[in-house]
Amino acid sequence: MQQxxxxxxxxxxxxxxxxxxxxxxxxxxxxxxLNHTYxxxxxxxxxxxxxxxxxxxxxxxxxxTESQITNLNAFLYKTANNLxxxxxxxxxRKNIGIDDEVEKKLATEPSYITEVERSLxxxxxxxALGKLNDEQKKLIIWRYLDEMxxxxxxxxxxxxxxxxxxxxxxxxxxxxxxIAQ
Amino acid sequence: MKIAKIKRIIKDLPKSDLDQNxxxxxxxxxxxxxxxxxxxxxxxxRQTIMEGIFKKLILKPMPIVIIALIISLATGGGVVAAAQxxxxxxxxxxxxxxxEQIQESxxxxxxxxxxxxxxxxxxxxxxxxxxxxxxxxxxxxxxxxLVKYEKHLTNAQSQLANFSRDYTAPKLxxxxxxxxxxxxxxxxxxxxxxxxxxxxxxPSLDKAQKAIIAxxxxxxxxxxxxxxxxxxxxxxxxxxxxxxxxxVLPPVLMEKVPEYIPNIDEKTKxxxxxxxxxxxxxxxxxxxxxxxxxxxxxxxxxxxxxxxLETHYQKMTAALTEAQKLFDQxxxxxxxxxTNYVMVLAIDTDNLVGQWHRNCNNPxxxxxxxxxxxxxxxxxxxxxxxxxxxxxxxxxxxxxxVVTLNQKIGLKIGETVGVENENIQITxxxxxNACPSCPVGASCSPCLAPTAQxxxxxxxxxxxxxxxxxxxxxxxxxxxxxxxKLLNLNEEDYVTLILNKGPYGCDAVLNCAxxxxxxxSGKYDGSGCPICTCEPIACPMLMCGYPGGAxxxxxxxDNGCPIYKCLPSTCNTLLNCPSGTTQLxSGKYDGSGCPICxCEPVACQAPNCxxxxxxxxxxxxxCPIYKCxxxxxxxxxxxxxxxxxxMEVIExxxxxxxxxxxxxxxxxxxxPNCGYQNGVCxxxxxxxxxxxxxxxxxxxxxxxxxxxxxxxxxxxxxCKPVSxxxxxxxxxxxxxxxxxxxxxxxxxxxLKFLQLK
Numbered sequence: 001m002q003q004x005x006x007x008x009x010x011x012x013x014x015x016x017x018x019x020x021x022x023x024x025x026x027x028x029x030x031x032x033x034l035n036h037t038y039x040x041x042x043x044x045x046x047x048x049x050x051x052x053x054x055x056x057x058x059x060x061x062x063x064x065t066e067s068q069i070t071n072l073n074a075f076l077y078k079t080a081n082n083l084x085x086x087x088x089x090x091x092x093r094k095n096i097g098i099d100d101e102v103e104k105k106l107a108t109e110p111s112y113i114t115e116v117e118r119s120l121x122x123x124x125x126x127x128a129l130g131k132l133n134d135e136q137k138k139l140i141i142w143r144y145l146d147e148m149x150x151x152x153x154x155x156x157x158x159x160x161x162x163x164x165x166x167x168x169x170x171x172x173x174x175x176x177x178x179i180a181q
Numbered sequence: 182m183k184i185a186k187i188k189r190i191i192k193d194l195p196k197s198d199l200d201q202n203x204x205x206x207x208x209x210x211x212x213x214x215x216x217x218x219x220x221x222x223x224x225x226x227r228q229t230i231m232e233g234i235f236k237k238l239i240l241k242p243m244p245i246v247i248i249a250l251i252i253s254l255a256t257g258g259g260v261v262a263a264a265q266x267x268x269x270x271x272x273x274x275x276x277x278x279x280x281e282q283i284q285e286s287x288x289x290x291x292x293x294x295x296x297x298x299x300x301x302x303x304x305x306x307x308x309x310x311x312x313x314x315x316x317x318x319x320x321x322x323x324x325x326x327l328v329k330y331e332k333h334l335t336n337a338q339s340q341l342a343n344f345s346r347d348y349t350a351p352k353l354x355x356x357x358x359x360x361x362x363x364x365x366x367x368x369x370x371x372x373x374x375x376x377x378x379x380x381x382x383x384p385s386l387d388k389a390q391k392a393i394i395a396x397x398x399x400x401x402x403x404x405x406x407x408x409x410x411x412x413x414x415x416x417x418x419x420x421x422x423x424x425x426x427x428x429v430l431p432p433v434l435m436e437k438v439p440e441y442i443p444n445i446d447e448k449t450k451x452x453x454x455x456x457x458x459x460x461x462x463x464x465x466x467x468x469x470x471x472x473x474x475x476x477x478x479x480x481x482x483x484x485x486x487x488x489x490l491e492t493h494y495q496k497m498t499a500a501l502t503e504a505q506k507l508f509d510q511x512x513x514x515x516x517x518x519x520t521n522y523v524m525v526l527a528i529d530t531d532n533l534v535g536q537w538h539r540n541c542n543n544p545x546x547x548x549x550x551x552x553x554x555x556x557x558x559x560x561x562x563x564x565x566x567x568x569x570x571x572x573x574x575x576x577x578x579x580x581x582x583v584v585t586l587n588q589k590i591g592l593k594i595g596e597t598v599g600v601e602n603e604n605i606q607i608t609x610x611x612x613x614n615a616c617p618s619c620p621v622g623a624s625c626s627p628c629l630a631p632t633a634q635x636x637x638x639x640x641x642x643x644x645x646x647x648x649x650x651x652x653x654x655x656x657x658x659x660x661x662x663x664x665x666k667l668l669n670l671n672e673e674d675y676v677t678l679i680l681n682k683g684p685y686g687c688d689a690v691l692n693c694a695x696x697x698x699x700x701x702s703g704k705y706d707g708s709g710c711p712i713c714t715c716e717p718i719a720c721p722m723l724m725c726g727y728p729g730g731a732x733x734x735x736x737x738x739d740n741g742c743p744i745y746k747c748l749p750s751t752c753n754t755l756l757n758c759p760s761g762t763t764q765l766x767s768g769k770y771d772g773s774g775c776p777i778c779x780c781e782p783v784a785c786q787a788p789n790c791x792x793x794x795x796x797x798x799x800x801x802x803x804c805p806i807y808k809c810x811x812x813x814x815x816x817x818x819x820x821x822x823x824x825x826x827x828m829e830v831i832e833x834x835x836x837x838x839x840x841x842x843x844x845x846x847x848x849x850x851x852x853p854n855c856g857y858q859n860g861v862c863x864x865x866x867x868x869x870x871x872x873x874x875x876x877x878x879x880x881x882x883x884x885x886x887x888x889x890x891x892x893x894x895x896x897x898x899x900c901k902p903v904s905x906x907x908x909x910x911x912x913x914x915x916x917x918x919x920x921x922x923x924x925x926x927x928x929x930x931x932l933k934f935l936q937l938k
Contacts, residue, residue, distance in 0.1 A: 017220020019212070026211055031199050039194070052207055056214055063220050121182070125190045144191040172184055179182050 015068045033080050039141050054080040078156045128178040136171035269322045294340045299363045302333035306370050320381040327389040334396045350411040354441045361400045368393045387528050394521045405514045435512050445513045456523040497526045590678045608636040633676045816855045823848050827855035827864050
């Protein structure tokens with residue numbers, strides 16, 4: 001399905017300002033962006049705001065500039081990334097853990113109650129993830145949660161792919177270390 | 182836990198529940214937003230999208246032709262195939278040239294590069310021939326094509342120069358000889374063309390002929406030098422010359438030449454034969470000329486002219502005799518040089534005759550532009566040339582070429598030109614081409630950009646001499662408001678310069694920082710100063726045999742590009758630094774050439790509030806955790822809610838919430854009595870409603886707004902999008918409808934707001 005959103009015809013429509021096309025993309029990408037933001041920030045409400053705002057801003061970009069978006073996925077993530085960065089700058093800098101509300105909800109999910117062991121491990125990983133600094137967290141989330149390619153990540157961060165590899169590797173090691181503690 | 186498992190877990194992390202209500206409403210608000218901000222762009226078809234994408238990929242100067250070429254390649258390449266046989270007059274010719282350029286840029290092997298250049302040069306000659314057969318030659322087309330032809334020759338020369346660093350002498354010499362052979366062939370072809378083509382194209386054909394000969398001399402030189410170097414391991418370069426002087430190789434080396442070039446004797450014999458034929462040809466021409474009846478020109482002038490021709494002929498004969506002598510002495514390279522000289526003289530003789538005819542056919546001899554004197558301070562002697570032009574004499578018997586401003590000047594090494602009316606003389610001393618010495622087989626840092634070393638003297642005060650170095654496109658002021666700029670640099674012996682007058686106050690030379698070079702756009706601003714900027718130099722990257730192997734040495738070339746070196750592949754370049762530290766390399770290297778790097782502690786973040794103090798704890802990067810000093814709880818007016826709220830604020834800090842003004846009917850002047858209760862900062866007058874009040878940080882483009890109350894009657898704050906510059910008028914009446922809605926449909930008010938607009 002994602003392949004459709006990468007096709008040049010679709011991108012052409014998006015850049016044209018085709019409402020229908022944009023809403024299609026919106027429906028498809030919003031959950032991903034929301035998810036990503038949520039794991040980065042930890043606060044449900046803010047995540048929703050940011051996710052929404054990502055799409056507003058992207059739309060404004062299409063309206064106002066002549067430049068074309070060549071990769072919608074990357075563009076959305078980049079915008080979301082910037083908004084998250086803004087958020088962090090304004091708020092006091094602290095790592096916000098994933099909040100309790102979701103923990104509660106998840107704990108009552110049937111699939112997790114039956115596999116107690118798995119949920120324990122998942123909790124560990126989640127907690128550890130929360131302890132990483134944002135730089136490392138976002139790399140891991142992008143790569144393994146959002147399943148983005150290194151190329152796309154390097155585009156968002158404006159860094160060479162080698163750098164991304166190295167940093168991702170280090171982030172994973174760090175995560176592993178925290179989990180082991 | 183293993184990393185693979187961690188990855189899997191992360192992948193399977195629950196996607197947070199998407200509340201369907203929220204989703205619907207957010208979709209709705211998105212739709213509204215889009216409707217309010219429509220896109221006004223003309224419909225673009227697929228083609229222009231592609232062009233748009235390509236324009237991003239392709240640098241601006243590339244012509245549309247390249248885009249068309251790439252598109253055609255993408256669609257099947259029929260265009261490219263069709264273009265291959267095209268001639269300069271055909272529409273597809275640019276495509277052919279573009280294909281060739283691409284071919285050139287993707288050929289990396291030096292030997293192949295030279296072959297390609299030679300092939301392309303021959304193609305150009307072929308094209309002219311074909312045009313001639315069709316009868317479609319115009320002098321402009323011939324000229325343009327020959328210019329391209331000459332460029333290919335020059336390319337091959339410089340490729341040979343590059344070649345010499347990578348390969349051994351025998352290989353180089355073989356390639357050089359091959360090149361020289363091809364030059365011979367091309368000369369024959371060109372001669373054949375000359376006889377067929379119209380008179381107007383003559384000058385460009387002569388120019389091409391001379392270019393061939395010049396290239397041939399250069400190559401012969403190189404071969405001689407190379408042989409000398411190899412045999413005697415001398416690194417000093419001799420400069421060969423054409424003309425009267427002959428460089429004689431020491432006898433020892435003369436014997437070696439045939440070892441390097443197997444058929445050199447045969448080749449030289451053939452060349453001498455060609456030269457003999459040429460000599461005979463010229464003889465005939467001169468005899469013809471002498472026997473012609475000239476009605477328009479005076480006989481006396483013709484006599485003087487004939488004498489000139491005879492002098493040339495004698496020079497040719499002498500050169501040919503010398504060539505034969507050298508051949509007998511087995512000094513083949515020098516013999517070839519002499520044959521080249523014969524050919525040059527032949528061209529000049531031809532030119533003279535042609536010039537004579539042109540002058541003679543001009544009824545009004547007086548109006549011919551006479552040659553300007555060739556030196557500064559020249560004076561007329563009172564005598565006249567055969568073309569009625571006055572004879573000038575130079576004060577110190579030098580013949581220096583005179584140039585003017587705003588004219589391209591070509592200079593050879595050792596050559597001097599004088600600037601008309603400015604009393605300036607410019608001499609090209611040498612061209613510095615700084616290539617680091619590179620042992621065979623090593624991959625080395627690239628060469629520095631060549632610079633031209635020039636000497637400026639100010640006639641008549643010969644004592645004052647200024648020495649300047651110019652890099653490509655660099656301009657320097659050599660005299661008040663006279664600027665000299667280096668346009669082009671032929672690495673061997675030739676530069677192109679231009680002189681401009683600059684109005685006072687122009688920064689003709691920018692002092693560009695390291696890593697940038699001055700480039701002038703060729704345009705001028707309002708005060709007549711050239712518009713130049715410092716552009717970053719594309720610095721060459723060093724390719725080592727394995728990834729990650731190149732490192733910066735920390736030193737820089739003159740042009741600001743960093744010097745790279747290759748690491749030995751055994752170095753442990755990537756340390757895995759523990760958390761709290763990061764890899765920093767000292768810039769020094771150990772005994773085996775590996776960089777010395779350590780894990781250094783990461784610079785810790787400074788606290789971000791006034792009066793912060795360290796706690797005894799440390800975070801993940803081993804940086805101390807700071808805590809901000811206590812805040813006080815007081816009533817602060819918020820532009821978000823347009824009311825007083827009890828908030829925790831840091832002493833002395835203001836509240837930066839919303840950037841909007843409150844309208845009069847919004848303002849709520851009730852001032853709460855703020856204090857701490859149960860650790861929460863709140864209005865103490867309303868103790869029965871324990872509401873925590875906190876300022877909400879909304880993102881840019883969103884503004885906080887109260888979205889009803891929760892079950893305790895406490896206000897719920899949410900962020901609403903702000904569309905445009907207009908003030909949002911918070912609809913107070915929406916509060917009354919909130920209580921019936923569930924907590925999660927937070928975008929309902931936005932919806933309402935948008936509908937109400």
